[in-house]
Amino acid sequence: MSELTLYSAQSSSVVLATREISRIQAVLEQRGIGFERWQAAHRPDINASPAQILENYQREIERTQARGHYPSVDAIRVLPDHPDRVALRRKFLKEHVHAEDEVRFFVEGCGLFCLHIGNEVVQVLCETNDWISIPAGTPHWFDMGETPCFCTLRFFNNPKGWVAEFTGDSIAERYPLLSTT
16 A cells, blocks of 8 residues: 655654555645556556556556656566666665656556655655656655565656766665565
8 A cells, every 4th residue: 555654854753654645645746746546457467578568558658748748668677586676776775866857657566765855754655556756856765675576667758767866865774664575
């Protein structure tokens, strides 16, 4: 189930925790973050290629592309046996920013987005059917857990795809990680 936890960045204490979708949307909207629950028409086959996943989710791709300039889209699936899962997790867990919006639609599994907004840290557990849009320049990190199991559609306005600028801030080390066990 999708979940939002709001922390004070000074004390790391929990200010708010909710699983209520309308509350999650309202809290994120106040901070400029888009969040929606969509009912996807398909579930990806475990052996589906990225091209097949993109083909199956064409309706969701068109829906997102109609909202902004996202000419590039890919599908990324990371499972517990992914050969680069440890290196990917380590990279994503470092606070970073992007010069473009980070837009994701979870078609399978879950992942934890952690947003450092002013004097707050907002953790959003995204699960299957969650769509999230994080504005360019928002410091954040992402945890896929020790045993990742997710597939997302990633939307880009940069033809290079995922390009991050790491902040060097160690704030991510002070907050809970995703438990996938």
